[in-house]
Amino acid sequence: MSLLAAITGAALAKDLRLEWRSKDAINAMLFFALLVVVIFSFSFNPTAEESRQIAGGLIWVAFLFAAVVALNQTWARELRNQVLDAYRVSPAPASALFLSKALGNFIFVSVLEALMAPLFIIFYSLRALGPAWQLIPIGALGTWAIVVNGTFFAAMSLRTRSREIMLPLLLFPISIPALLATVNATSLILTGEASAKVWIALLVAYDVVFTTGCLLLFETVLHAE
């Protein structure tokens, strides 16, 4: 366990250092999400009540699309100079690499959400009528649902010719239950109509199932030719 944690920590620190130096993922995500917010705000002119109804969907669609940009970058730097082969010939567990990538993406997407959320609030004059603090666990669970599957499917599509297209094709259908739960939970908090606990429980179950599945299957994906 300590070896797994040590290697996960080392790989995560390396990814954060590389991202800090290149800013490939965060810049692309921010620019993309910003465009989506601006275009949506031009396309709709909702009242405050309508905003509460639709904002959950708009926010999470924007985050999902922006996350795909980062997820596509996840493995790209492992392909340059075939660095991934150095990991594959080492005794380091595959799950450590997967966890570090998923955690790294979680951090990148969370940073994006923290920066974009105030813009959504301003553009759509949002004010939560339900318990606003619940948006934090919903955000964390929803983000983890996107990045854990995204990291896995990005690795799966690594050796395909058009991996940028392959990733959303694989990721979006499997993310529908998580997206549904996240959007509904967010909308319920914003409108204050009912409790979001059922949707949060669904998100927890989804995250546990898919994190376990991805961790178990990743070794096969990493060592596949």
Next chain:
Amino acid sequence: MYAILGDNGAGKTTLLRALAGLTKPTRGSISVSGSVDIRSVCPYFGYMAHPSLLYDEMNGTENLRYFARLYGIRNEQRCAEVIRLVGLDPQLARPVGQYSQGMRQRMSLARALIHDPKILFLDEPFSNVDASSTHEMVKLLVNMRDSGKTIVVVTHQAQLLEGAADEFVWMREGQIVSRTAAIPSPDRRESERQ
């Protein structure tokens, strides 16, 4: 020390990748140190590929520190020691992406040596390395061979390993066609082809 020789497309790199467990053989089986489960023996071998297997955005020490962790090595001194061993300066702050091709090759060798492996698989270690550095690298490989390590080198520059390699293995179309203690003469190689 084994030198694997052959024309382009002969299967030298594929053989090395199969030995390192990166490619599954289409036929037959591979055993390294008596084990057919390559994953179980991977801590004992070092692998240097034709690409550098290094992150361009990090400097040499940062790269080695990361790869050392994959083998459970936390000794900072070890990274500096290996960098010096291949003739580079551990204080070099430049990212690897700004290294010359020869420096990159040497840093790549340092990465393969970081965990002091018993077996070394090296793919074209001398390509784009200047003459004096090549000589130093061959001396280093000979020292390692003399200290009991097994070294398998894929190269087009067989003459560099004359007197250093114990066996020259000639490959053609995925098959080993000859194994000799010295570099086969061009005449003999031609007659073997026919």
